[in-house]
Amino acid sequence: MGKKVIDLEPETPYHTFSVEKTAQHYSTSITEGLSSSEAAARLKKYGANELQGNGGVKWYKVLWRQVANALVVILLIAAVLAFATGDFAEGGVILFIIIMNAAIGFWQEFNAEQTMEALRNMSSPTSKVIRDETRCTIPNNQAVPGDIMLFEDGDVIGADCRLFEVFNLETDEALLTGESLPVQKNLDHIESPDQPLGDRLNMVFSSTTVVKGRAKGIVTSTGMKSQIGKIATTLMSVDSDEQTPLQKRLNKMAYFVFLAALILVLIVFAVHKFQYSNEVAIYAISVSIAIIPEGLVAVVTLTMAFGVRRMAEVKAIVRRLSSLESLGAVTNICSDKTGTLTQSKMVAVRMWLPSDGFYRITGTGFVPEGDIFRQGDSTDGKHYEQDEQIPSGSGSNHYLRMIQTASLCNMSELHRTQHPETHGEWTAIGDPTEIALQVLAYKAGLAKPDMVANGFKLIAEFPFDSSVKRMSVLYQIPGSNMGPSEQMIFMKGATERVIGCCNYWRDGDNEHPIHSEKGTDGRAAFEAMITEKMNTLAEKGLRVLTLAYRKFEAAPGADLVHGLVREEVESDMVFLGLVGIYDPPRAESRPAVLSCYQAGVRVHMLTGDHPSTAAAIAKEVAIIPEELDAANSSLVMTAGQFDSMTDEQIDSLDELPRVVARCSPDTKVKMIAALHRRNLFAAMTGDGVNDSPSLKASNVGIAMGQSGSDVAKQAADIVLTDDNFATIVQAVAEGRRMFANIQKFVQHLMSANVAEIVVLIIGLAFKDNDGNSVFPMSPVEILFLNMITSSPPAMGLGLEPPSESNMREPPRSAKQGLFSFEVIMDTFIYGLAMGILSFVNFVIVVIAFNDGNFGSKCNSHYSPSCEGVFKARATSYATLTFLILAHAINCRSLRERGWTYANLSTLKQNKMLWMSIIVGSLLVFPVIYIPGLNENVFKHTGLTYEWGLVACVLVLFIAFAEIYKLIKRNVMKPLSLQESAEAKVDRSATDVDSFMVK
Template sequence: MGKTTVNLEPETPFHTLTVDQVAQHYNTSILEGISSEEAAQRLQTYGTNELEGDGGIKWYKVLWRQFANVLVCVLIAACALSFATGDYAEGGVIVFIIVMNAGIGFWQEFSAEQTMEALRNMSSPTAQIIRDETRVTVPNNQVVPGDIMIFEDGDVIGADCRLFEVFNLETDEALLTGESLPVQKNLELIESPEQPLGDRLNMVFSSTTVVKGRAKGIVTSTGMKTQIGKIATSLLQADTHESTPLQKRLNKLAWCVFIAALFLVVVVFGVHNFVYSKEVAIYAISVSIAIIPEGLVAVVTLTMAFGVRRMAAFKAIVRRLSSLESLGAVTNICSDKTGTLTQSKMVAVRMWFPADGYYRVSGTGFVPEGEIFRQGEVAEDSTNEEKVDTGAGSNSYLRAIQVASLCNMSELRRTQHPETHGEWSAIGDPTEIALQVLAHKAGLPKPDLVAQGFNLIAEFPFDSSVKRMSVLYQAPTTAEGPGDHFIFMKGATERILSCCSAYREGDKEVSILSEKGGSRTAFESMIAEKMETLAEKGLRVLTLAYRKFDVVPGVDLVHGLVREEVETNMVFLGLVGIYDPPRAESRPAVLKCYEAGIRVHMLTGDHPSTAAAIAKEVAIIPEDVPVHNNPLIMTAAQFDSMSDEEVDRLAELPRVVARCSPDTKVKMIAALHRRKMFATMTGDGVNDSPSLKAADVGIAMGQSGSDVAKQAADIVLTDDNFSTIVQAVAEGRRMFANIQKFVQHLMSANVAEIVILVIGLAIKDKDGHALFPMSAVEILLLNMITSAPPAMGLGLELPSETSMREPPRSAKQGIFSFEVVMDTFIYGLAMGILSFASFCIVLFGFQDGPLVGTDCNSHWSEGCDGVFKARATGYTAMTLLILVHAINCRALREPGWTIKNLKTLNTNNTLWLSIIIGSLLVFPVLYIPGFNHTVFKHTYLTYEWGLVIVDVILFILFAELYKFIKRRTMKPLSGGTDAETEMDRMRTYTMQGDSVLEVKATK
């Protein structure tokens, strides 16, 4: 638009300026906003909309965490002991290992923290603004002065704004003023620049919350220039660095390892009769180092960071790391329908009026192009359809279109932006957009009616507790005088009917108790029949009503009306059927849930027949089961009326709950928890916060969700898509399985080293000292250079083919399941025994034994050459066995050395590169003269390579035999079911019925 930036003093009293003055100051338009190019320029001028010092990553804290753990403390103690005993080479290597470990850990964790910080910013309260003439959602920190911001119920306001459009707006400003009651806003100009903050009623302020209503405003201040910025306080600070359950379990492991290390040190000194010597101390250091998985912290950090990034890649933002660990245990998914299982591309396709019968509406999306046809009393009578001319129709029809148009806060217009000129755009709730498109097709769009003189006086916004919305309009003034006042209403049918005392038939208003109606019950039954006809087609049914409103002199029509009094004696107009087609990916995602042993529940505010129709389309329930008297399908009234004991007696919880309220969601979660299930719950509204917090994993909608819901959730979906939830569960399973893989790999190596060193205590040299089968530096190299990189590769493994065909793991199941612990010790023993056997064969079979040289633990000599060769053989064998074992750890039971499995290594570059590089590193460690003798206390190999190769072959054969035995003797991991089996089970349950449901249904 070519608008220029206007710099203002931060103390400008915007509450004393008119809307036009504020718009002129910032060179903005309240209809079109500013352009994206101008916004980018202003972002450079004013800075991002953030508070200084809010959250952020402290590099020194991340660095400190690399040293502040038990494992590193043991290494530091070993390093100090090495220097104290004069072994400077070993002490230097330990220092290098500590620094390298800290460096790798710092880099990984700092990168992970930066990723998490970026994701926290993405999931923090966003702003709805108008830019380039289109309503868009942007992160709060991208808002600039001059933006046109839109607020709705439940939003956290992202900047200070001067209001220019208000409908029943109330905000919670306790953060700024300490006032506990909500503040009702208006547009009245305030003359005093010194007006107290709490009395600036034409302004809203950053970090306050919309309690009620909606509004639009011009952004006047951002970042530190806002009122909240001036007092350096923020309601929306970033999450603290809190340990996740996994990290807590690993901390416990660290303490167990520390205690075990101390025990082994005592054992070493006990074998030497507690006589201190340099050799005994060094051996004790070696043993304590051998049991420590030094790379564990770095590998966990890398796996977490990779998991978070993968989740973000398929549009799931992790707000709490603990939820990433919990997803693999999910047994039930409770999902909303609109926008999650469906496309949220609503279009009005059917109508029904008492006098006219059914209407069909053509066209798709929010492009107002289509025609309206009257069908009469038969909903599908396309042969006798009669086209309705634009702007024409019966009185009932025209009045209903008028209600759909005016009881509506959405906006529909063609953009004038050069890049999108002529395209239709819509702002507002998808349901209201569908009604506004219908009004355009009928020739009565809201802008035209407003231009004719319809004037909005008051609004009672949609509320989930009443499930309806009402507006008070004054009709156009005529030559005869001011126009009449009318209440227009739309909402859920049962909530509208309870407010109605008459219905519209042509140009007459007929009492529900008239001869045709007979009684309220008869009339409601007739409406229920018509609504059922529409709902069975998968249509969401809204009801329209109106009445003439008699103004009482002296009553404030803006603030003096009581909703309960206004919404009475309404006149029923008709029904509108809105279709929201399911997402193409919803049905395959639900079927995948069945294979994974996960049950899906739909909790929606729609009519039971509508909900059931969509549930059948996406395979939540079988297509051939009845809707009525089906225990799988309940209304919220039925479900809520049951006691906890009655709910617990149900053989199965309902798969579809219609007319659902926020309290119903909480009750469903509680019922699942009593059945020891692990559940996720989706939500988008302010009132969904309790259920999101009650669920094991709360998932908020990023597009349609309120900021309050996002703050209460553990995960935010940026695409509001059910299939993303299933992908998130798969990712949770992948991450948990990978953690088990790399922990098993690391701990197996530690067990193997302990086996060698403990058995090695029995071998004495000529001076009576224990002979080291491995030096401390060799052990450090095995743990950090050989074992850690493949473990990192295992942490990055892609999901296995069977991960989503296995039952959910128990929520109480930790990393160390019986199978993982058994594998750790069996593989560790096998590697340790093979390596020690090679050491002994070389030492006693090919060399002169341990009694030739002197001080062979510390120095090389001719007499110690045999010991050094044996040590080199054992070290090389252990190195290759650890690398080979990484292939075994890719699957608990599946063969690791099949051609198919080896081919999949190319999907994990980190793993196969770490194996190749780890193997190649053996050669410089063995063959660099001086370096091998002085630092590692071993020498080069010749014919001993034959033993090493035999060890590798034997270990591979042993591992495959061991997995074969496990597959034959242990319960299969796969426990999901195919879709047809699940459908048959639901059909059987439906046929059996349920006495509890039948009793409640008749009440």
């Protein structure tokens, strides 16, 4: 199904346009962006920002999969044989079932494919744009010409753009130009319209990747009009024919079943001494049909589609189907802290300056409303009325330089929207940590926009990098009461990474060297002092950032944009002070972690924070016990400690650390490797470019949909649209539910097949007056049982809600296939029981009540001599129908009682299941009593007193099932875990009011 090609305006050399001309051309504002209504109008005009002919759901491929399989081939053979022997009614029924099965399977799979295609599109790269004066994230296919698009490290660029703001931007354009090295971008005007693509340095192009830096641009071309569209290729293709491990196991099962069917055919012919006749051939086909679960493909498709949709409802987008079933085997979850376990609503609540002591900041969120109080060296925060309030725009020189650094070494943006619907609301763009610092600067009266307006000019930027854990900027500073015009370096970052760059520290207006004096190790004493103050803040659960600065004197004629070396710039710095930022845990994180422990899943927190901060938050969310001495426990480590250990030392630990602070991407990979050496199944979260290796190395890679880079999303199996740890736990629960349900419906389908085989194989022992075997069930009855009676309840079992013990059972082994010992045992025991009970009823009716008269040619048509056989066949069919429907209740749980009032009352939660049982029960009667249909097609006749036998056998089977489950509960190892010690952690909330001001 092709997509409509939309003719856009002729190609325009936007690289020759000025920024103003480009904005005017598309009637857009580089500060306010487009309005939502205008963007919607342009989406209709220009079409979706996607490539044509790159896949989608092909209906003919789905239809072909419905008919091109061994199951359909066997049915077609049966139909041909039926027509060849003149049994047109039976042949017609088989053809009808083939068509119906293909139609149902096509409808289910086509809808499932469309659903999964839509969800894949949701997980495809997103774009950050400015609309309605607010930065927002949109699906990449909704970007339109004129949008203001923002890029940063790791982003896959969503459209061709004319740049208007650039900071150290480098992009990988290898797929367009073949150039292996990153291209450094700038804003220089280009005159030549025919400039080669690789030299259009003021443009960025769709599907290329940001290697370094950040930028803003005006979208100029989308979809097929982009440069990547012109060469008709894409980086983000998805293999729609992907086979999951489950599907591969089911394929192996299909081969096994097909082989078993051939063996059964040989048995049938062997019993008849390999003498061919239409009767023998049809019986052999009947036996082969009986063992093949015709509805299995449709049920699996429906269950997988439902699982993907359920995951989307809990805000987890499945990019690879294999991860959906893998989630049930997860034993360990390695999670980030910020935004995942916490709310990512950071607010600066404390500062410490060597000259002034501690400061307290009030207010919440990124609304710049609140006050700043000086506390001196007080750390208890209980006597707020004695604190000295610092008026906006005033304070000591040391204090003002500290705020100046927080404001300028910062790429976030804060402004009050003018949009009619949200007029007056504060919005923020940028990293949550930087937003917190920018809000602090606004409260102190040193907002970045005001400072820029007063002459502060950004010259160069060294962005935050996970390997160095700091950021620096070079500014031209205008003259002020703090000194004449000069150039200044401002730095912020992790304390240990910043103080390593410092050779001085500021105390008031004085700068003191950090060095050894009079036999005293000055640096050690200085670092001990800083560590003490940092621990004071970190033990409260605050994330601690360190700020530093220095005057910068460049050599005459030096290139201050491209000629700076980071290592040289970030040296000889002056330490200013510490800022404590609080990111409260999500309310749902603690219950989710406790749920993990109940489910036998260990949670690890890998964060870039200080060890004390990480430990404090880990205690709040129950990752480690609250009474744990984090400083002296191997459960809490720094990345330096963990990385310095050999594999042998790590493997000798009783337990891997649950908290790793100051974590780097390499540390995550090492943790995954350590988990794998212990044969554990790990899920790993990540959001940055450098997290890709750990996401790929883990068994289930989980990327953050809101804060994650596109590179991380492409490497991940699952993308969280809400960046919430609780969503991971819900995803694990959903994976367990889906796998358990697949076991339930496979057991149900295969038990029914086993029962049919038992009836048919034993039936070979009974001969009619002509010496031919008598069919205990006709081929049409078998097909009807497989397709109409057994498949709908199996579909219902695939949609079962999770059991109460779903998250109280240990993770299944990653090596455990679909057929565990218990599932195989249940399949054969229930199948044998149903088959024997059904056959017993056949024997009772034909022998006890009809003097053992098997008649003549009763397999093909009705005659008075066949009355007993036809009634026995109807009795056997009705018995097996009700047993299969009753067995659906048994399959809802492997061991728990199924026939209790409490369990039966929960059937209403699964409409598909109880409706299929009711409809399946009602269909028995027209099939048995409609004249012509019963005798000519199904080869049975109406029942009278035989219903009593059906009822008795049904009661016997229910009693047998309950006794069998009772024995299993008493003999087999319990499935549910006892509540672990971790799950018994005190559930009371940690008191954070001592440092949070409300």
